[in-house]
Amino acid sequence: MTEPVAASGIASLAWLLLALPAFGAAVLLVGGKRTDKWGHLLGCATILGAFGYGLALFFSTVGIENPEQRVQNLHLFDWVHINALTVDFGLRLDPLSLTFVLLITGVGSLIHIYSIGYMAHEEGRRKFFAYLNLFVAAMLLLVLGNGFVTLYFGWEGVGLASYLLIGWYQYKPEAASAAKKAFLMNRVGDLGLAIAIFLMFNRLGTTQYTEVFSRVKEFSSAEILAITLLLLLGACGKSGQFPLQAWLPDAMAGPTPVSALIHAATMVTAGVYLIARSHPIYDLSADGRLVVMIIGGVTLLIGCIIGCAYDDFKKVLAYSTVSQIGYMILAVGLGPVGYALGIMHLLTHGFFKAGLFLGAGSVMHGMNDEGNIRRMGGLAKYLPITFVTWTLGYLALIGIPPFAGYFSKDAIIAAAFTGEGWRGYVFGGVALLGAGLTAFYMTRLLILVFLGQPRWKELKSDDGREYHPHESPLTMTIPMIILAVGSVGGGWFLSSGGRLSGWLEPSLGELKEEHGVLSHGMVGILTVVLAVLGAAIAFLLFGRGTQPVERPERVSFPVRAARADLYGNALNEALFARPGTWLTRALVFLDLKGVDGLVNGTAALLGGSSGRLRRLQTGFVRSYALSMLLGSIFVLGALLVVRFS
Amino acid sequence: MTPTYYLLLSALLFSIGAVGVLVRRNAIVVFMCVELMLNAVNLSLVTFARINGSLDGQVMAFFVMVVAAAEVVVGLAIIMSIFRTRRSASVDDSNLLKY
Numbered sequence: 114m115t116e117p118v119a120a121s122g123i124a125s126l127a128w129l130l131l132a133l134p135a136f137g138a139a140v141l142l143v144g145g146k147r148t149d150k151w152g153h154l155l156g157c158a159t160i161l162g163a164f165g166y167g168l169a170l171f172f173s174t175v176g177i178e179n180p181e182q183r184v185q186n187l188h189l190f191d192w193v194h195i196n197a198l199t200v201d202f203g204l205r206l207d208p209l210s211l212t213f214v215l216l217i218t219g220v221g222s223l224i225h226i227y228s229i230g231y232m233a234h235e236e237g238r239r240k241f242f243a244y245l246n247l248f249v250a251a252m253l254l255l256v257l258g259n260g261f262v263t264l265y266f267g268w269e270g271v272g273l274a275s276y277l278l279i280g281w282y283q284y285k286p287e288a289a290s291a292a293k294k295a296f297l298m299n300r301v302g303d304l305g306l307a308i309a310i311f312l313m314f315n316r317l318g319t320t321q322y323t324e325v326f327s328r329v330k331e332f333s334s335a336e337i338l339a340i341t342l343l344l345l346l347g348a349c350g351k352s353g354q355f356p357l358q359a360w361l362p363d364a365m366a367g368p369t370p371v372s373a374l375i376h377a378a379t380m381v382t383a384g385v386y387l388i389a390r391s392h393p394i395y396d397l398s399a400d401g402r403l404v405v406m407i408i409g410g411v412t413l414l415i416g417c418i419i420g421c422a423y424d425d426f427k428k429v430l431a432y433s434t435v436s437q438i439g440y441m442i443l444a445v446g447l448g449p450v451g452y453a454l455g456i457m458h459l460l461t462h463g464f465f466k467a468g469l470f471l472g473a474g475s476v477m478h479g480m481n482d483e484g485n486i487r488r489m490g491g492l493a494k495y496l497p498i499t500f501v502t503w504t505l506g507y508l509a510l511i512g513i514p515p516f517a518g519y520f521s522k523d524a525i526i527a528a529a530f531t532g533e534g535w536r537g538y539v540f541g542g543v544a545l546l547g548a549g550l551t552a553f554y555m556t557r558l559l560i561l562v563f564l565g566q567p568r569w570k571e572l573k574s575d576d577g578r579e580y581h582p583h584e585s586p587l588t589m590t591i592p593m594i595i596l597a598v599g600s601v602g603g604g605w606f607l608s609s610g611g612r613l614s615g616w617l618e619p620s621l622g623e624l625k626e627e628h629g630v631l632s633h634g635m636v637g638i639l640t641v642v643l644a645v646l647g648a649a650i651a652f653l654l655f656g657r658g659t660q661p662v663e664r665p666e667r668v669s670f671p672v673r674a675a676r677a678d679l680y681g682n683a684l685n686e687a688l689f690a691r692p693g694t695w696l697t698r699a700l701v702f703l704d705l706k707g708v709d710g711l712v713n714g715t716a717a718l719l720g721g722s723s724g725r726l727r728r729l730q731t732g733f734v735r736s737y738a739l740s741m742l743l744g745s746i747f748v749l750g751a752l753l754v755v756r757f758s
Numbered sequence: 759m760t761p762t763y764y765l766l767l768s769a770l771l772f773s774i775g776a777v778g779v780l781v782r783r784n785a786i787v788v789f790m791c792v793e794l795m796l797n798a799v800n801l802s803l804v805t806f807a808r809i810n811g812s813l814d815g816q817v818m819a820f821f822v823m824v825v826a827a828a829e830v831v832v833g834l835a836i837i838m839s840i841f842r843t844r845r846s847a848s849v850d851d852s853n854l855l856k857y
Contacts (some may be wrong), residue, residue, distance in 0.1 A: 731853065732855055732857075733850055733853055734853075
């Protein structure tokens with residue numbers, strides 16, 4: 114664990130990274146309609162400014178000769194100071210967080226620029242940019258914070274921004290309910306993260322990274338296991354991992370730039386960041402890491418299988434994201450052999466998946482916002498730039514060398530084979546199978562959207578317009594081109610000579626090389642062969658003839674299961690929602706009959722007895738006089754008895 | 759002449775008054791019975807003063823007389839006004855103040 118040094122020079126201005134987007138969001142939200150004309154420009158300017166500063170900070174950090182000095186801490190102010198709980202608000206500037214800063218502000222800038230074109234016809238476009246700026250500020254706080262509480266602050270901030278942006282088309286019921294679903298399922302994960310933080314504070318009295326990680330030996334092994342699992346729960350919620358994966362595909366109800374930035378490139382990878390950041394804790398628990406690997410492996414298969422069956426352009430990409438994050442989680446679950454590989458796949462994925470989403474947005478923009486791929490086909494001719502950039506991203510995703518995905522995914526698959534005993538075969542096999550399936554469903558997408566015969570010529574979109582596909586404006590295509598360049602060269606650039614893993618060493622420790630049950634070269638060949646095989650099968654199945662516009666309903670069981678999200682929603686419904694309803698009903702019954710019964714019963718008892726007792730008040734003066742007399746005689750008699758006995 | 763007879767007379771008068779209050783319906787008669795009870799008590803007060811050779815009891819009897827006089831004034835006025843409105847002086851008729 115590298116001890117941080119106090120930030121100096123250009124790094125002492127790192128608060129600008131948070132302040133710029135937060136300032137943009139504040140101005141756009143407070144300024145209201147007055148900012149309509151230039152709001153989007155301000156939104157882009159703040160992010161570009163943050164990106165520029167991030168680049169300067171990055172190069173100044175690279176310029177520090179001694180890697181030990183590259184971890185810097187910038188103390189801003191004392192945030193919480195209550196009794197034993199002290200949380201200082203500070204930024205940790207180390208290779209890991211700087212990598213994320215560049216990803217977030219870099220991809221974020223491109224997507225901001227893309228949004229100018231994409232959201233041009235939207236009313237309240239500046240509000241959209243305000244939310245995007247808010248998201249970037251929160252995400253930067255998440256990765257830059259120097260303690261778990263600061264991370265939690267950012268974690269909730271991105272959750273809020275995600276909620277606001279998924280529900281952007283709030284007049285559509287499915288968007289509104291998708292936003293709520295995302296928010297609620299994220300809360301389940303956040304609960305785990307919060308309890309993990311409580312456990313750390315309970316044992317160590319601090320939540321700052323430096324102290325927690327240097328005193329991690331003070332935890333008992335049970336506590337370590339609990340913390341690893343609870344952090345994993347948090348990661349599952351935010352990153353759409355099994356069993357909390359169901360919100361991510363629904364989140365595609367938001368605008369496409371949001372899907373690209375938040376639900377593909379940055380926010381959903383926060384879970385991977387969390388685990389990589391907490392690696393000193395995970396290092397100590399092989400069991401915890403095994404659970405992480407199982408979750409990653411299961412999720413990557415779920416994502417692939419469901420991705421094969423969906424007909425919605427963005428939902429297929431969403432399940433692809435679920436599956437790719439499964440790879441990253443699997444990688445960081447491998448421990449020291451995988452932390453840096455997970456981060457590398459995260460970076461390359463950020464490039465090509467954002468590019469794929471922006472391509473999808475470009476297609477939908479030209480097709481009256483149609484998302485059903487069965488109503489597309491043959492679009493390559495009409496959207497040439499989109500087609501080329503999308504295909505480059507596609508090649509990167511399915512892992513064809515020399516595109517970016519090959520370097521990162523192949524490395525993860527090779528590392529997955531290194532486990533001892535059955536683990537190597539199982540996780541390696543799962544990862545390899547996932548690569549084949551990825552190639553299959555992505556090729557299906559490519560064929561149905563861009564190749565083959567046009568199926569949309571005779572059709573009209575839901576609002577009654579004919580389809581006139583056209584290429585998107587420059588503000589949209591330029592970001593796609595830049596991302597495509599990243600998807601082509603990024604993997605080679607990051608992996609050659611261990612460039613990224615060496616750079617991340619002060620944060621994540623040394624990347625260990627282990628020899629698995631299959632050699633690295635062998636795995637590389639197998640990955641490519643499987644990818645080509647998957648793509649070939651897809652070509653054989655979908656490449657010939659014309660696909661039906663209506664989706665076939667008489668399908669085999671696996672397809673039906675996949676169309677129903679592999680019963681993920683049904684499982685959640687049966688396991689959590691229904692017992693919850695029953696519990697609520699039982700509690701309501703107990704409340705009505707038990708608590709209310711007790712209270713109302715007491716009142717009725719008193720009321721009834723009073724009603725009977727009041728009959729004593731007859732209104733006859735003489736009977737009152739008699740009772741007074743009798744009372745007096747009684748008192749006198751009692752006195753006499755006491756006196757003379 | 760022993761004070762005992764005075765006390766016995768006092769008790770007898772008090773009992774007559776008490777029974778009168780309990781059994782008679784006419785408000786005026788009930789009122790007179792109350793006066794009878796007060797004066798029975800006065801009698802016993804004076805008797806005890808005599809027995810103890812102190813004036814306290816006699817002074818007390820004066821206070822009772824003053825209170826009784828005031829009570830007669832107020833009580834008769836109430837009875838009069840009830841009689842005017844209800845055309846009856848029976849204590850059992852004015853029984854509205856009940857459950």
